[in-house]
Amino acid sequence: MNINKIAIIGGGTAGWLAANHLGKVLCKQAGVSITLIESPDIPPIGVGEGTVPDIKKTLASFGISETDFIRQCDVTFKQSIKFVNWMDKETHGKGNFYHHLFDVPSREDSEVLTAHWLAENSDAPFAQQVSAQHQVCEQGKAPKGITTPEYQGELAYAYHLNAAKFAHLLADNAQTKYGVKHHLTHVSRVNLADDGSIRSLVTSEDDDLEFDFYIDCSGFESLLISKAMNVPFIDLSDKLLVNRALVVQVPTYEGADIPPYTLATAHKAGWIWDIALPTRRGVGFVYSSNHMTDEEAETKLDYYLGGKDPKLVYKKLPMKIGYREKFWHKNCVALGLAQGFLEPLEATSILLTDFSASFLANRFPVKKSELAVLEKRFNYAMGYAWERVIDFVKLHYCLSDRHDSHFWNENRDLSTIPNSLQEKLKLWESSVPITDDFFSQFEVFYLENFLFVLYGMKFKTKPLALLPEVRESALVGLRKREEVNNYLQSKLPKHRELLDKINRYGLQSV
Incomplete structure (x- = not known):
């Protein structure tokens, strides 16, 4: 029996990303028909405003113009995450920081420059040693020029965006290019078949809608995979300790500088994201309610923003940290927040949604007889990906030498660190990470991502004595990097200058 009628339950970024991935294929x-069913009275959470570079390939594959995307979604360029005060202020100074950059050297250059940095015990920031993007970010430069074609750049980049507008752009693209149907109604009941699969959806108008396959993008509610199908949730609050966020949108004045990176500033019980769009900043105070009261969190956020402003409205978001025991069950797949949530660090929510939706679309079941084998394949791949993301997020916390609160001390307790991460860190104490330490295509973060965090946070790896030829190769690499630095500083415009030109003239189409 063929699978022809597909339903996506829930809109927002997750639902419309899924609609485009499936529609394209x-x-x-x-x-075959695809229908997205979206409740008209449930607003999206709309705080997922950061992406990673893979999103460029996704948008280009959907045939979305980068110029249109930038203009319609209040987009700014993101070249890094700048981590501030994640290390002890007494030891490393107040305002200590490191960059997790997106532009990386070749694997060969990376290994040589890393070995040289460790051997020299250099005081220079690791990111500055290996990539010209460090200086570009610190100078507030854009990653490309106005004549650079769409989705190309002098340096690697991702985006900051208005999540609500992004969902609208994706919705329009899915409907006009791929014929996805959009049905505004509330799903009031889910009917299951005798075998536990989903038979139909009952709407608030008492319509009984039957489909062959269902995709749950209903957010934290997990209307299908959790409430109807009772797939258990794996709680990770003992590993990732933050569980709440206060979010606010802060207006900015016209012409203000726009940092070309996400700012992530640590505090005594979590951290603060600060994302600059053309006319506002999206700010989120992420914290552990087990280590800080809600009242203290509000006071701390007031202080970060320069004092209490009665015009600003804080929205409190509880964060249920963990993921589903299964992401695919019978004839239902969960994506986005219905699949799970870790926390906003490293923009993992949109990343995992995009990754999962693409993986699903590229091997979507044609017949119902294929469901069981594809379910097993999907659950294995996504489970591995989620576990590796957990390792990477936890890395930021357990490497910190802050000791000003129980929160940071507890994050270094071995009971809160996954065994898989403990094993890697033990290995990397005596040897520099190499590509072979990341052996699966389902790794979401790779060697260079780990290097930027490990050595940005002063992780101690026993340096090896450098062979003369390795030292010479590193010195050649450093000279080349300095040449690239000078070239980029002279060529690249300031971030806001480029955005203004794009909005006025547009980028060159590919």
Whole structure:
């Protein structure tokens, strides 16, 4: 029996990303239809404003113009995450920081420059040693020029964006290009078949809607995979300790400088994201309610923003940290927040949603007889990906030498650190990480991502004595990097200058 009728439950970024991925693959198959069902009275959370570089490939594959995307979604460029005060202020100074950059050297250059940095016990920031993007970020420069074609750049980049506007752009693209149907209604009941699969959805208008396959993008509510199908939730609050966020939108004045990175500033019980769009900043105070009261969190956020402003409205978001025991069950797949949530650090929510939706679309079941084998494949791959993301997020916390609160001390307790991460850190005490330490195509973060965090946070790896040829190769690499620094500083415009030109003239189409 063929799978022809597909329903996506929930809109927002997750639902419309799924609609585009599936639509692109399935729209030309005879008899196949995709319907996105979205409640008209449930607003999206709309705080997922950071992305990673893979999103460029996704948007280009959907045929979305980068110029249109930038203009319609209040986009700014993101070249890094700048981590401030994640290390002890007494030891490393108040305002200590490091960059997790997006532009990396070749694997060969990376290994040589890392070995040289460790051997020299250099005081220079690790990111500055290996990439010209460090200086570009610190100078507030853009990653490309106005004549650079769409989705290309002098340096690697991702985006900051208005999440609500992004969902609208994706919705329009899915409907106009791929024929995805949009149905505004509330799902009031889910009917299951005798075998536990989903038979139909009952709406608030008492319509009984039957489909062959269902995709749960209903957010934290997890209407299908959790409430109807009772797939258990794996709680990770003993590993990742933050569980709440206060979010606010702060207006900025016209012409203000726009940092080309996400700012992530640590505090005594968590951290603060600060994302600059053209006319506002999206700020989120992430914290552990087990280590800080809600009242103290509000006071701390007031202080960060320069004092209490009665015009600003804080929105409190509880964060249920963990993921589903299964992401695919019977004829239902969960994506986005219905699949799980770790925390906003490193923009993992949109990253995992995009990754999962693409993986699903590229091997979507044609017949119901394929469901069992594809379910097993999907759950294995996504489970591995989630576990590796947990390792990477936890890395930021357990490497910190802050000791000003129980929160940071507890994050270094071995009971809160996954065994898989403990094993890696033990290995990397005596040897520099190499590509072979990341052996699966389902790694979401790779060697260079780990290097930026490990050595940005002063992780101690026993340096090896450098062979003369390795030292010479490193010195050649450093000279080349300095040449690239000078070239980029002379060529690249300031961030806001480029955005203003894009909005006025547009980028060159590919």
